[in-house]
Amino acid sequence: MNKKVLFAGFLIIFCVSCRNVEPVFIEAESFIDQGGWVNDQQSMDQMGSAYLMAHGLGVPVEDAGTYAEIPESGEYRVWVRTRDWVAPWNVKGSPGKFRLIIDGKPIDTIFGTEGSEWHWQDGKTVNLDKGKVSLALHDMTGFNGRCDAIFLTRDLNFRPPDDRVALDQFRRTNLGQPDHPQVAGEFDLVVVGGGMAGICSAISAARLGCKVALVQNRPVLGGNNSTEVRVGLSGLIFQEPYPNLGKLVDEVGSVGHWTLWEAERDPGSERSRRILEIIEKNPEKKIHNAGPASNYGDDKKLQMVSNEKNISLFLNTHVYDVTRVGNKIVSVTGKSIITGEELLFKGDLFADCTGDGNVGFLAG
Incomplete structure (x- = not known):
């Protein structure tokens, strides 16, 4: 048989074999160790x-790391979904630069240097052995490098989709997720947003006997009044003609700058004496914004919600779609x-406590 024919046949078999090898898709946000990335x-x-974002205020953050299972030894093309976040303003320098390290070896491509839109940046090819390999994101600047996902494929000519609809399906397929969401439950009230408004709405409804879902898109409750943002509580409560308005806020919130302000104006009340005693023992609680973590009571908020048997709490869950029948969600x-x-x-009722009106916007 002609040697050229044999060689061509070998190439065809080899290429088909490469295309049949399962690719490796890793969501950056699923990394086992996020290091200094957020x-x-x-x-x-x-x-x-x-x-994942390297928010280091100009100081490179610690590497984020995880592991991936390589199905077959061979040459893989590396794709990383990222963007140059200053490109919309035609700024030079690409401050969000980072590298991908595979099994302790940085690959040559520097990511976060191309394009203003989210896209798959080509990391060229690497040779990988079958089995478990380590992956790390190495921040180079501390200026908000961004990594969405990593894709490794034996099909060297394949490019992952950038189109949003196609990409959503691509994620589901490669992550083995169903086409339709799992039903979390049926509720009397679904509260979207776990800041102070959402917490108080959920607890109030639960204490009135409602079955409540509290859905929060961060790992902690409190929103701006959590350790993630550290904005102190403010605002007058117990005011006429509705003196009970604010009781739940007072129960959920922590003693701090604003409660001290109130206590100093009414030092004789039992509540004020308790506040003044706490402040005397813990003077750091006078710091209103950007104070120590203990000033914001993340654990207290979580414990209060967890203690309500009628509340089902869903942390780290971002609501992105609304279904209506007529004008009803x-x-x-x-x-x-x-x-x-x-x-x-x-749900029968829905409370938009996102702070941005997300649910209302999605509902039209």
Whole structure:
């Protein structure tokens, strides 16, 4: 048989074999160790996923790391979904630069240097052995490098989709997720947003006997009044003609700058004496914004919600879709900011406590 024919046949078999090898898809937000990188979900509605960001205020953050299982030894093309976040303003220098390290070896490509839009940046090819390999994201600047996902494929000519609809299906397929969300339950009230408004709405309804879902797209409760943002509580409560308005806020919130202000104006009350005693023992609680973590009571908020038997709490879940029948919302759909798992929340009533009116906007 002609040697050229044999060689061509070998190439065809080899190429088909490579295309049949399962690719490796890793969501950056699912990394086992996020190091100094942070999980940012604020752009999910625009780009389809949470991602890791190196928010180091100009100081490179610690590497994020995880492991991947390589199905077959051979040459793989590396794709990393990222963007040059200053490109919309034609700024030079690409401050969000980072590298991908595979089994302790940085690959040559520097990521975060191309394009203003989220896209798959080509990391060229690497040779990998079958079995478990380590992956690490290495921040180079501390200026908000962004990584959404990593894709390794034996099909060297394949490029992952950038189109949003195609990409959503591509994620589901490669992560082995169903086409339709799992039903989380049916509730009397679904509260979307776990800041102070959401916490108080959920607890109030639960104490009135309602079955409540509290859906929060961060790992902690409190929103701006959590350790993630550290904005102190403010605002007058117990005011006429509704003196009970604010009781739940007072129960959930921590003693601090504003409660001290109130106590100093009414030092004789039992509440004021308790506040003044706490402040005397813990003077750091006078710091209103950007104070120590203990000033914001993350654990207290979580414990209060957990103590309510009528509340089902869903942390790390971002609501991105609303279903209506006529002018009535009947369900909302959320996606995990860590795994990408989707959940459907059915309800009779819905409270938009997102702070941005997200549910109202999605409902039209």
